[in-house]
Each structure stands twice: as structure tokens, then as C-alpha cells.
Amino acid sequence: MNNKNKTALGVGITATVAAIAAAYYFYSSDEGPKHVKQLKSWMLRMKAEVMDKLDDVKEINGEAYDAIVNTVAEKYKQLKNVNPQEVIDLANRMKGHWKDIKKDIEKTTKHTMKTVKKEVKKATKKVAKKKEM
Secondary structure (H helix, E strand, C coil): CCHHHHHHHHHHHHHHHHHHHHHHHHHHCCCHHHHHHHCCHHHHHHHHHHHHHHHCCCCCCHHHHHHHHHHHHHHHHCCCCCCHHHHHHHHHHHHHCHHHHHHHHHHHHHHHHHHHHHHHHHHHHHHHHHHHC
16 A cells, blocks of 8 residues: 555544544434533534544554543643633543544444555556556
8 A cells, every 4th residue: 555545544534533533422422412512612622623633643542542632631721711620521521432433443444444455456457457558
């Protein structure tokens, strides 16, 4: 797999992880409607910042995810219009969803890898046909 395909795979996986995490947090859990009601603008910014930082991680795992959430949470606890306890609560809820996020990442990764392999196979056949001509 060349670097272009690896990059595309990484971007696809990261975007999928972000979407899955957000969807699960707001809609899949039993507390989803409660989360939507409690939503505040700083919460959205904090979650977006966590997702942005996940883009820079080469391998997403539980430790990396928790470290990113903790780093971003520390920043938000310092804001004057934000209750530090709410930041801690949000960070803990976000970290608590890691197992579900991991399952979805694994499913998505398998599907994405199948798609990439299929595309690489097609491209290889095209190149082989051109060389034969």
C-alpha cells in the first residue's frame, strides 16, 4: 500500500471515529437526550478539539484517547465561564465511551481495508494492462 492510500485510510478512519463518537454520545446511549439538553457551546468546542487532536495520532488506542481528553479538559477547566466540575464530568463521559468507539473503529477499519485492497487490486490490473500494450 503506498503512502497516498495509507494517508487516505488514516483520514477516513479518523473522520469515522469522530462521527461515531459524536453519534454515540448524543443518540445511541440511554442518556443521549439528556446530553443534547445539557449541551453548551464550550462542550462542542472541547469535543471538536479532542477530535482534531486525534487526527495527529498515528495509532488510536485507549491510552492515547484518554491522554488527549485529559489534556483538552485541563485547558477548559481554566476558562472563567466554565464550571470545572462540568468539564471533569464531560471528560469522564467521553472516556467512558472508549470501548464502544473501539468496537466501531474495528468494524470500520475492516471495511475500509477491504475497500482499499479492492481499489489497489483494480489499479494493479489497470497498470498491468497498460504494460501489456
